[in-house]
Amino acid sequence: MKNNMVCIVCPRGCTLIVERKEKNIEVKGNGCNRGKEYAISEITDPKRILTTTLLIKNASISVIPVVTSSPISKNAIKRIMDDLNSIVVEAPIKCGQVIVENIQNTGANIVASCDVERIS
Ligand code: SF4
Secondary structure, eight states: OEEEEEOOSSTTOOEEEEEEETTEEEEESOSSHHHHHHHHHHHHSOEEOOEEEEEEESSSSSEEEEEESSOEEGGGHHHHHHHHTTOEEESOBOTTOEEESSGGGSSOOEEESSOBOOOO
8 A cells, every 4th residue: 555645854845655565664755764764653653742731730821831852652642641631730830841751651751831930
């Protein structure tokens, strides 16, 4: 089965033609090896940076934006969101502060995307 996809690793945006042949995955159209790695990852275990918000206490805002420190498997997103939905952080928070280490054993941390001052 053939799949066409656009490589998003760099601005060149090569069109990748990916064909699965039994246990092998053949990639054509890639301008460099990073495109081949991207295509194989997209076919076998696609990964994404997760951005979401967490509830926060003692702040002038009710939620704080957070992001994973590295791309995580799309298969792990539901489990991670279930974990994050039960977390309430407390101000003050610094941008880049790790809120959860190694979330769901993905190797990625959940980090704050902005500073939030304490109000009380
Ligand atoms: S295959 Fe290489 S050159 Fe082409 S878009 Fe991907 S990273 Fe860029």
